[in-house]
Amino acid sequence: MTRRSPAPLLLALAALAALAAVPSLAPHARADEAREGAPSTIAVVCPPGDRFGLRVVAELESLGFRAAILDPAADGPASRASLEASAREAGAIAAIRAVPSGRGVEVWIADRVTGKTVLREMAHGAGDAGAPDRDAALALRVVELLRASLLETSLPAPPPGELPATPEIREKLRVPPPAALAAAPSPPSPALRVSLAPGALLSPGGLGAAASLDLGLAVMPSEHVGVVAFAAFPLTSARLEQPQLSVDLSVQLTGAGVRFTTRADRWAPSADIGLAVVSLQGSGMVVTSGFSDSESSAMTLAPFMRLGLAFAVTPSFRLRADVLASVVAQGVSFQTVERDIATWGRPIMLSSAGVDLGWF
Template sequence: MTRRSPAPLLLALAALAAGSSLAASARADEALEDASSTIAVVCAPGDRFGLRVVAELESLGFRAAILDPAADAPASRASLEASARDAGAIAAIRAVPSGRGVEVWIADRVTGKTVLREMAGDAGAPDSDAALALRVVELLRASLLEAALPAPPPGELPATPEIREKLRVPAPAALADPPSPSPPPSPALRVALAPGALLSPGGLGAAASVDLGVVWMPSEHAGAVAFAAIPLTSARIERANLDVDLSVQLTGGGARFTTRAGRWAPSADLGLAVVSLQSTGMVVSSSFSNGEPSTMTVAPFTRLGLAFAVTPTFRLRADVLASVVVEGVSIQIAGREIATWGRPILLSSAGIDLGWF
């Protein structure tokens, strides 16, 4: 007598159990998929208003299941939630006629809330049912939006990606305040053109000049600057039998420091300037011989400025430069000093500032 091995039978039973498990899992997944996009509308099968609500829901891609309320209890939270749960739906809607229009009940299983709202209807308006149905669907959307709050209300069902997509519910991170838009980058190379006035207290008058500047800003806060203040008039002193004109040109360079680029941009410059003096008359100092028409010296300078950006490439700006010629310039008559120049030097200018790239 031959005894058969039980292995084939065990394998067959295991395969049957696995198949049953897969089938149950598939049915569960299908049920979850249905629940993720099904809305139950509790109304009579031929109810005109209920059918309009169904049409609005289906236009958004939801599955709409009509439930006959004949067997249900009167409209209440418990009965509506039970209807949604029995239909495997994420929410249930029921509209009951009222004195002003309709009384709308919405049981939302995603947020765990039941919404009750009375909506006034306009019986004389054309297609008033369509307008009311749209308002009912928007009320449901507003309820589901609460699922995107940082601390959403607890519900029976999660807000699945399908629900978020169909209702376009933003993710919680999207509800945070959006970051402020960063200003467009300011051009790194700028050219300035500004008329100005050159003044040195000490007896000589102010002189008009034009201030030309070039700035290179490889970073937001620091860069290099070069400028030239070209004289348009001379500083003059007039006495009996004596006229003295002093024409001054400043040329310099240094470092510029500024704040983050914005509508207003203050700046500070530090560097050295070459001071070129051209004179007529009697000018005497430790660095000048009597009657010398011109000379040149070096002086430190600092300049403060403020620019207003009309556009990223076009700005209005104003600057004030201060410097000092250590040895100074002395104007004398018969050994008596009648004027000085260079202690300090002040150059103020206002004009335009153009960005290149």
């Protein structure tokens, strides 16, 4: 007697079972697709017509969620199990229930996406008491508490929940990555800037330093290149005093050029290159048995380079320091009959520090 193998019979039964399961799986697949395409539902457990519950519903709908009100009569006291059951019954991603407490309301939130249940007591604060509608203020805080819970779905490793986060939730609660926040462009700085800074003007050669007031103007049509102009007005004179000799030199610098700078949130270095007009007014006295006094003035051109560094307290207000270097082709010489007693202009150094104000 030949015994048949049961393998063909088992394969036939498995094929029949698979064909029978296909029609039953199709409605579930269509239901899942419809659920993903529909607005996310939040269940609000409150009695019909409850003023606070209706406020919470209004806040949820303003964010694009669909809210469903469930009567808590059959649920009994608030608990995690009852709230999660209410959310499942409504096909909601989360359920909210607010219970009055001694200081305000006790809020329960069951979040099926993160798998957490949040319990928070919200007191009636001084700000709520003075608001036109205290319920509206509390409802807004409840919705923000739900948003804070759902925001955890944006973490690199979100907590596992009963339901996956739908594309709609990810879009509503999308948080830019830290790199995008760091690269966010800062507001443009004003294009027109005026600086005012006291400074010191010095040229080695025998004369001392002189105090000056540096007034500057910069126009920056682009972030890196602009034009500048400045004028350094003398506050004191460069002086040389000897037992029988006194020399004074008053110098004014006026210049214009091009500024190169880098854009920075706080520190902004710059470099200026241009041409300056050097105006000189000198006087000297030689004391002998009588005396002789002479005054002279001159004007010449000199190239300059100025390096600066600004610290932005605000986009419109900066603290600024500059160092200017220049040289006069033919320096100024103070002489007596016997010898040269002082020279000036080879080189010139002007250092200043003050404020930089921006407009437009």
